[in-house]
Each structure stands twice: as C-alpha cells, then as structure tokens.
Amino acid sequence: MYYSCAIVDDEQHAIDVLHDYIAGIRFLKLFSAFNNPFDALKTISAGDKIDFLFLDIDMDGMKGTELSQHLRSKARFVIYASAQLENEVRKIDSCFECYLGKPISMKRFADTINKLIRLNNLPINN
Known part of the structure; x- marks a missing residue:
C-alpha cells in the first residue's frame, strides 16, 4: 500500500526537495507536482x-491557503510547506494538519509523515 502525495509550490527547488523526500520513504508515492x-x-x-x-x-x-479550500475534499492531510512562521499561517487557515518550515529537513519531513500515520492509525504494509 502506498500513500499518494501531491506538491504545489511555485519554486522548482522546493518541489525537487519534497520529491526527493517522498522518494526516500518506501510507502509514499508522488501523484503529481505543480508549480x-x-x-x-x-x-x-x-x-x-x-x-x-x-x-x-x-x-x-x-x-496556498485559498487553494487548500478548493482541494481539501480531495486530500486526507494538508501540510503547508512555507517560509512563513507557523503562527502567521494559523491566523490565515487553522484547518491544516501540519506545517513544515522552509528549509525543510528530511528528519522533520519523515517525523511529520510518521506522526500523521501513527495518530490516524493508518497501515503501513510494504
């Protein structure tokens, strides 16, 4: 079983970093990336x-906060990846699961994914 991921970021470097992190976790698969x-x-x-x-x-x-409103019904978890401070983001949109401050480390990325999987009792079968 794989968990599908989508990335929306206007900076190619940020897309590349997240793509590499997704590829580094065996149960994640990139569905799509958009700039x-x-x-x-x-x-x-x-x-x-x-x-x-x-x-x-x-x-x-x-x-991204506006885009989230349009895509929320199609996504199990919304994770903001931004250089803005988390408190500023929460004032704009309090309905997201996690926040990753840029620059994002692989450890923080993996910890966030594992936390969401664990807290929601999702299976990891492969």
Missing part, C-alpha cells in the same frame, strides 16, 4: 484522492 496552483486545480479531479497534499503558501496568483 502553478491553477494547474493543480485543473488537474486534480473529483475522483482523485491525495493522502498528503504539500502546499506552499505564498504563490503567484493564488495563495
């Missing part, structure tokens, strides 16, 4: 189910 929030809205359809949705907050055209 434009509008592309994510067009591509992720009602039938898609994303387990972990990683969103940047400060993107051109649409903030």
